[in-house]
Amino acid sequence: MSLLEIDNVTLRFGGVVAVNQVSFSVEEGEVFALVGPNGAGKSTVFNLISRIYEPVEGDIRFDGDSLLRHPPHDIAKLGIARTFQNIELFEQATVLQNLLVGRHRHRKSNFISELLFTPSVREGERRHRAAVEKVIDFLDLQAYRDKYIAGLPYGVRKVVEMGRALAIEPRLLLLDEPASGLSVEETQDVAFWIEDIKKQMGVTVLMVEHDMHLVSAVSDRVLALADGKVLSLGTAQEVQNDPKVIEAYIGGSDEPEREVA
Numbered sequence: 001m002s003l004l005e006i007d008n009v010t011l012r013f014g015g016v017v018a019v020n021q022v023s024f025s026v027e028e029g030e031v032f033a034l035v036g037p038n039g040a041g042k043s044t045v046f047n048l049i050s051r052i053y054e055p056v057e058g059d060i061r062f063d064g065d066s067l068l069r070h071p072p073h074d075i076a077k078l079g080i081a082r083t084f085q086n087i088e089l090f091e092q093a094t095v096l097q098n099l100l101v102g103r104h105r106h107r108k109s110n111f112i113s114e115l116l117f118t119p120s121v122r123e124g125e126r127r128h129r130a131a132v133e134k135v136i137d138f139l140d141l142q143a144y145r146d147k148y149i150a151g152l153p154y155g156v157r158k159v160v161e162m163g164r165a166l167a168i169e170p171r172l173l174l175l176d177e178p179a180s181g182l183s184v185e186e187t188q189d190v191a192f193w194i195e196d197i198k199k200q201m202g203v204t205v206l207m208v209e210h211d212m213h214l215v216s217a218v219s220d221r222v223l224a225l226a227d228g229k230v231l232s233l234g235t236a237q238e239v240q241n242d243p244k245v246i247e248a249y250i251g252g253s254d255e256p257e258r259e260v261a
């Protein structure tokens with residue numbers, strides 16, 4: 001059984017079919033990339049998995065369980081974490097505080113036990129701290145742990161955003177354009193982080209990305225979408241060389257952000 005199964009999913013916005021009978025599966029332990037021109041439906045697929053949108057047709061299963069039976073706030077508890085294209089961190093809080101917020105799905109205590117700071121609450125607090133410190137070490141964020149987000153460079157914020165998602169110890173990490181706005185060197189670092197997230201943390205990664213250098217460097221498989229439909233599925237090289245994909249980019253309103261290697 002695949003970790004994530006998108007099964008014949010359709011979503012319309014008025015007359016626009018944003019996602020049109022799309023099916024694909026993500027296997028445990030792989031890095032899977034969604035690519036395609038602007039408006040192809042990539043973000044909509046992410047928002048369907050996050051339960052922000054409700055499909056009009058089809059099913060989405062995580063570890064065999066239909067996500068459509070769960071409300072959006074259950075998604076993190078089930079083991080799916082995501083980052084956002086426009087970084088969503090608390091600007092007036094520190095890196096450490098932002099990562100601790102990411103741990104909320106593990107909080108089992110109630111208001112009274114929190115108030116009394118019972119031994120189980122204390123123990124829980126220690127576990128949250130330990131998990132967050134592990135992410136800080138893993139992503140090399142020690143120098144920034146007590147810094148406010150508002151004062152951090154964009155590239156560091158992107159890494160913190162990834163850390164916030166990793167702090168919940170997900171099985172599946174959804175990365176929405178992890179390289180957007182980053183320099184070539186910073187994108188290289190993101191490629192290393194993604195490799196480590198897969199190999200050292202054992203987390204499965206599904207990402208939307210325009211930068212084909214990054215996609216080629218880290219992805220086990222790539223799915224190209226255009227006009228809400230699946231165009232091509234294979235290795236990065238197979239997909240980039242698929243005439244249907246080349247046609248979609250040339251015929252579309254944009255081209256890949258950087259030349260394909």
Ligand SMILES: Nc1ncnc2c1ncn2[C@@H]1O[C@H](COP(=O)(O)OP(=O)(O)OP(=O)(O)O)[C@@H](O)[C@H]1O
Pocket residue numbers: 013016017018036037038039040041042043044045
């Ligand atoms: N909330 C919305 N309301 C109406 N139409 C929408 C909405 N969100 C997306 N769409 C439309 O659905 C289609 C797919 O959009 P989507 O944002 O998923 O594409 P994308 O592949 O993520 O594009 P990009 O690379 O520019 O982020 C587009 O035609 C878009 O205009």
